[in-house]
Amino acid sequence: MTQATALSARLAEDYAGAARELSAAAPRREAALAALAAHGLPTTRDENWKYANLRPLEKLRFAPAPPATHPVALPAAVPGFARCVFIDGRFAPDLSAADPALPFTSLAGSPAEPGEAPARGPDQRLALLNDLFAPDGAAIRLEAGRRARLELVFVASAESTSGASYPRVELRLGPGAGLELIERHVSAASAASFVAAAAQVDLARGARLEHYRLQQLSAKSVLFDTLEARLGAQAGYRLHALNTGAQAARATLGVHLGGERAELALAVVCLGEGSQVQDTYARVEHAAPRTRTEQVFRGIAAGRSRVAFNGKIVVAHGAAGSDSQQSLRGLLAGAEAEIDVRPQLEIHTDDVRCSHGATTGKLDDAMLFYLLARGLDRAAAQRLLKWAFLEDVIARIGLPELRRESEAHLAAALADDALKELL
Numbered sequence: 414m415t416q417a418t419a420l421s422a423r424l425a426e427d428y429a430g431a432a433r434e435l436s437a438a439a440p441r442r443e444a445a446l447a448a449l450a451a452h453g454l455p456t457t458r459d460e461n462w463k464y465a466n467l468r469p470l471e472k473l474r475f476a477p478a479p480p481a482t483h484p485v486a487l488p489a490a491v492p493g494f495a496r497c498v499f500i501d502g503r504f505a506p507d508l509s510a511a512d513p514a515l516p517f518t519s520l521a522g523s524p525a526e527p528g529e530a531p532a533r534g535p536d537q538r539l540a541l542l543n544d545l546f547a548p549d550g551a552a553i554r555l556e557a558g559r560r561a562r563l564e565l566v567f568v569a570s571a572e573s574t575s576g577a578s579y580p581r582v583e584l585r586l587g588p589g590a591g592l593e594l595i596e597r598h599v600s601a602a603s604a605a606s607f608v609a610a611a612a613q614v615d616l617a618r619g620a621r622l623e624h625y626r627l628q629q630l631s632a633k634s635v636l637f638d639t640l641e642a643r644l645g646a647q648a649g650y651r652l653h654a655l656n657t658g659a660q661a662a663r664a665t666l667g668v669h670l671g672g673e674r675a676e677l678a679l680a681v682v683c684l685g686e687g688s689q690v691q692d693t694y695a696r697v698e699h700a701a702p703r704t705r706t707e708q709v710f711r712g713i714a715a716g717r718s719r720v721a722f723n724g725k726i727v728v729a730h731g732a733a734g735s736d737s738q739q740s741l742r743g744l745l746a747g748a749e750a751e752i753d754v755r756p757q758l759e760i761h762t763d764d765v766r767c768s769h770g771a772t773t774g775k776l777d778d779a780m781l782f783y784l785l786a787r788g789l790d791r792a793a794a795q796r797l798l799k800w801a802f803l804e805d806v807i808a809r810i811g812l813p814e815l816r817r818e819s820e821a822h823l824a825a826a827l828a829d830d831a832l833k834e835l836l
Contacts, residue, residue: 420470424449427476428545434477435548445533445544454538461536464721464753466661466690469573469635473607477502477548478576485568485601491814494564494595501571501606502579503549515561520550520581531613531641536665536694540639543579543611550581553594557587557617563594569608569630570601582612586620588645593623595815598630598638600658605633608659614642614650618672621649625815629822630658632687638664646672646701653810654681655819656691657826666695670704680709680806684826685718685750692721699727699765703734710741711806713799714750721753726767728760735762739769744802746775796827 428435428446435442454470455462478501487508490496495512498505504519511517533541551565567580586592600606608630616622630636636659644650656662668677683691697706712720726737743752756769803823810816 421450421453424475424545427474431476431546435546442545445541448533448538449541449545452535452538455535459535461694461723464690464719464723465663465692469607469661473573473635474576475542475546476576477546478571478578481570483570485570487566487568488597488599489818491564491595491812494562494593496564496566497551498566498568499549499551499580500568501576502547502567502581504551512561515563516554516556517563518552518554520552520583521548534667536696537639537641537667539609539637539663539665540611540641542577542609542637543581543639546577546609547579547581547611550583553582553584553592555586555590555592558589559587560591561593563592564597565595566597566599567610568599568601569606569634570604572605573607573635577607577609580608580610584613584622585615586617586622588617589619590617591621593812595625595627597627598636598658600629600631600634603631603633605631606635608634608636608638610636610638612640614640616642616644616648616650618645619647620645622651623811624650624652625810625812626652626654627819628654628656628658628662628664630662632658632660632689634659636662638662640664640666642668644668644670644672644675644677647674648672649676651678652680654693655822656681656683656693657822659689661690662692664693666693668695668697669700670698670706671700673701674703674705675701676705678707680809681711681722682803682806682823683710683712683720683722684823685713685720686715686826687718688716689718691718694723696725696727697737698729699732699735699737700729701732704732705735706737708737708739708741709806710754711744711803712742712752712754713744713746713802714752715746717747717749719751719753721755723753723755723757725757725759726769728762728765728767730761733762733764735765735767737765737767739771741769741771742802743773744775744799745773746799799827800824
C-alpha cells in the first residue's frame with residue numbers, strides 16, 4: 414500500500430467513525446470525501462507545496478476532537494466588538510458576547526445550502542479536510558448597507574492524539590455592507606493541536622471588509638489554513654495577517670477580483686524561530702478591468718526555522734487597466750535559518766501596471782554598527798533592527814487597540830523587554 418493510499422484509507426476510516434456526529438451538511442462532506450479519494454492531499458512534490466512541512470499528516474488523527482470539558486483562558490476582548498468563541502471548532506455561547514443584531518449563525522446542525530460545497534483547486538486540497546470534518550462554524554451574512562464589528566476567537570485545546578480542530582468561517586457581505594473582523598487562532602495552554610481551518614469570503618458590489626487574522630497557536634501545534642475570497646465590482650478587501658505560532662504552519666490564500674475596480678490590500682508578517690516552518694502561498698486573480706492589488710510581506714527567520722512566501726498575481730484576458738504591486742522582504746536572523754520569497758506575475762493582457770520587488774538578506778551591518786557605536790549591546794541592537802523591519806506593516810493596522818496589542822505580542826516574540834516598556 415502506497416503512502417497516499419494509506420492516508421486516504423485512514424481519512425475514510427476516521428470519517429466513518431465520526432459520521433453520526435457529522436450528519437449535518439452531508440452533501441458537502443460527501444463531495445469532499447470523493448475529492449480526497451480522487452486527488453489525495455498535496456505533497457512536497459507539488460510546486461506550490463515544496464516549502465511546507467507536510468510530514469505531520471502521516472501520523473495525525475483527522476476525526477474532530479470531542480467537545481472540550483475544561484475551562485480555557487481567552488485573550489482580552491477589543492472594545493466595541495461583539496465576540497464569538499469557538500473551542501476546537503465548536504461554538505461556545507457561554508464564552509461569547511455576541512450582539513443580537515449581528516447576523517451570526519452557528520453552522521452546527523444547519524442544513525447545507527444549495528451550492529455550499531465549494532470547488533477546491535489543487536492548492537486548496539487541505540481545505541477538503543475542513544469540508545469533510547468540521548462539526549460547526551461561523552456563518553456571517555450582512556445585508557446591503559449594514560455595518561458591523563465582530564471578533565471570532567478559535568481556541569485549539571485538544572491534543573492531536575485525541576482529534577483535530579476545524580475552525581470554519583463562511584462570510585457574505587451584501588452590496589455596500591461593511592465589516593471589521595478580527596479572527597484569532599490561539600491555543601489553550603501548550604496543547605499540541607492539529608488545526609485545519611477554512612474561510613470563505615464573498616463580497617458583493619461596493620462591500621468593504623477589514624480583516625485581521627492573528628495566528629498565535631502554541632509552539633507544538635500544526636496548522637493548515639485555507640482562505641478563499643471573491644470580490645464583486647468596487648468591493649474592497651484589506652487583509653492583515655500576523656503569523657507567529659505553531660510548529661508547522663501553512664496558509665493558502667486565494668483572492669478572485671471578479672468585479673471592475675475591486676481592490677485588495679494584503680499585508681502579512683511571519684516570524685519563525687527554533688525549528689518552526691511558516692509557509693504562505695497567496696494567489697490573486699485579476700479577472701475584471703481596473704482591479705488593484707497591493708501585496709506586502711515581511712518575514713524573519715531565526716534559529717533553524719524556515720519562512721516562505723510565494724505570491725502569484727494572475728491578470729486575465731479582459732482585465733485591462735489592472736494595477737498590481739508586490740513588496741516581499743525576508744530577513745535571516747540565524748545561521749541555519751532559511752527565507753524563501755517568490756514573486757510571480759502571469760499577465761494575459763496589455764495595458765496593465767504590475768511591479769514586484771523581492772529581497773532576502775541579513776541585518777544591515779552599517780545600521781548595526783551605528784547602534785553599537787551609541788552604546789547599545791549587540792542583542793538589543795539586533796532586536797531594534799528587526800522591529801524596524803516589521804513596523805512598516807504593523808503600522809497599517811487601523812484599529813489602535815489591536816495595533817498596540819500586536820506590537821506588544823511582537824515585542825514579546827522578539828524577547829525584548831525594553832521594547833515592551835516603550836509600547
